[in-house]
Amino acid sequence: MKHIPFFAGLLFLIVNSSCIKKNERAGVPADENEIVFGEYGSMTGSESTFGTSTHKGIMMAVEEANKKGGVKGKQIRVISYDTQGKSDEAVTVVTRLITQDKVHLVLGEVASSRSIAAAPVAQQYKVPMISPSSTNPKVTQIGDYIFRVCFIDPFQGSVMAKFAINNLNLKKAAIFRDIKSDYSVGLANFFTEDFKKMGGQVVLDVAYSGGDVDFKSQLTKIKEGKPDIIFVPGYYTEVGIIAVQARELGLKATLLGGDGWDSDKLSEIGQSAILGAYFSNHYSAEDKSPIVQNFVTQYKAKYGEVPNSLAAQGYDAALIAMDAINRSADLNPKNLRDAIASTKNFQGVTGIISINEDRNAVKPAVVLKVEAGSKHTYVTTINPG
Secondary structure (H helix, E strand, O other): OOOOOOOOOHHHHHHHHHOOOOOOOOOOOOOOEEEEEEEOOOOOOHHHHHHHHHHHHHHHHHHHHHOOOOEOOOEEEEEEEEOOOHHHHHHHHHHHHHOOOOOOOEOOOOOHHHEEEEEEEHHHHHOOOEEEEOOHHHHHOOOOEEEEEEOHHHHHHEEEHHHHHHHOOOOEEEEEEEEEOOHHHHHHHHHHHHHHHHOOOOEEEEOOOOOOOOOOHHHHHHHOOOOOOOEEOHHHHHHHHHHHHHHHHOOOOEEEHHHHOOOOOHHHHHHHHHHHOOEEEOOOOOOOOOOOOHHHHHHHHHHHOOOOOOHHHHHHHHHHHHHHHHHOOOOOOOHHHHHHOOOEEEEEEEEEEEEOOOOOOOEEEEEEEEOOEEEEEEEEEEEOO
16 A cells, blocks of 8 residues: 555545544444444545545535434534545445444445445445445445445446437447446446447447556557547546547547546546537536525535536435435434335435335436536436336
8 A cells, every 4th residue: 555645545534534433332333422424435546536526515415414403313424535546445444434433324436346346345244335426237236235326327328329329410439448447348338239229330349448548559440440429438537638649640539428527627638629528427517406506506605616416426325325314213224224225206416316126226317518618518318218
């Protein structure tokens, strides 16, 4: 473990968890008059905006609830750990949250690979875990204590296939996937399957590895295939570089992607090369509904920035957790699990959320367009079914 990331994560824990008391006995939080949420996310590393935005959303929801008296007369305390964007670290911190910090439930992770790595720990100890944003189907298949408040990749892949063919009238695609990411590989497969079913043609499917910085060899092959679109279901750091190098090579194909693009850093990295690209997402800050605009207003007042979907999903995950606690007979993990599983028609910032029998959220998706000034402009909504 490198010293700098460790101390960054340790500092983050100290700042955000207040004073952590020694637990008096196994399985019971130190203060029985409080409810303890564990949070794990990438506060540092290549996808750090995901973790920090999600954390801000969670903390805003918790602070709002605590100001109103908490849940069932108890204050909510959040203990947060930094995964540094590493799957092995995710396993370590979730184990610590459950066995040492004695949290009542766990919120996280954002990235599917890290949720897949850490979820077995929550399942083993039978502590409910709610992922705000992990979309790979494997996450909730790990066990009956694992939930998510986001849509899943089969739906997201279908959304972008439909958008490409029905909205853009483009039917010749190249796929450029991150072979190291469960999220990217799964989303690429689901897009490809639906795109072909709708009459689209995939002329090339090539791979890169997260952390790469030179994509010109693969992009040269893609250019030879003359696609109308390039579907890049990766994370914003690599996607921005891919966009720049694609334009440098003269590739004019429209770039499409998924919710892993959602960061202001995308435009900082991609500059003009990423303009005109489209990606699927969980909400739009331009949504005129009162619940969305109230959230945006409050978030901007608190943090001085427009909330992205990661912030909104963190907020919704915390709200759903607190709603389940309020409906549960007590804080027994089995009862909490059952209460989360029974969530139906919950009005969140990211839409009306119901948890289905597979512990996945059923909800719509939006498609956003990348425009100048780091703006992600709303284009359309695509509903399930």
